[in-house]
Amino acid sequence: MNKHLALLAVATAFSAGAWANPEAAMNKAGCMACHSKDKRLVGPSFKDIAAKYKGQDVVARLMDKVRKGGSGVFGPVPMAPNTPAQINDADLKAAVEFILKS
Structure with missing residues (x-):
């Protein structure tokens, strides 16, 4: 692979979120306004989410x-939809994987 193709591959991976920082992405998307790592705020904690789905491919x-x-899984308070403009697919996947490891 020549230098130009290698640089393009790195830039593409970076822009797609390959080196995503899930906590930074969740802060930017506004997730932390309703969720925290270990205590319930408006929505469930990451710890509670991880416990509910432990061992599942979700x-x-x-x-x-x-x-x-949606709503109903952790109580009646609805969670607003989050578009790709708020958090891209790669960052969202990294965030969900981070939450499930909490």
């Missing part, structure tokens, strides 16, 4: 839930 399902929003 990354795609939770990404869809974040995109569409």
Whole structure:
């Protein structure tokens, strides 16, 4: 691979969120206004989410839930939908994986 192609590959990976910082992405997207790592705020804590889905392959399902929003799983307070303009797919996937490891 020549230098130009290698640089293009690195730039593409970076812009796609390959080196995503899930906590920074969640802060930027506004997730932390309602969620925290270990205590319930408006929505459930990451710890509670991780416990509920422990051992399950739910990354795609939770990404869809974040995109569409909803309520009822952790109580009646609805979560607003989060568009790709708020958090891109790569950052959202990294965020969900981070939450599930909490």
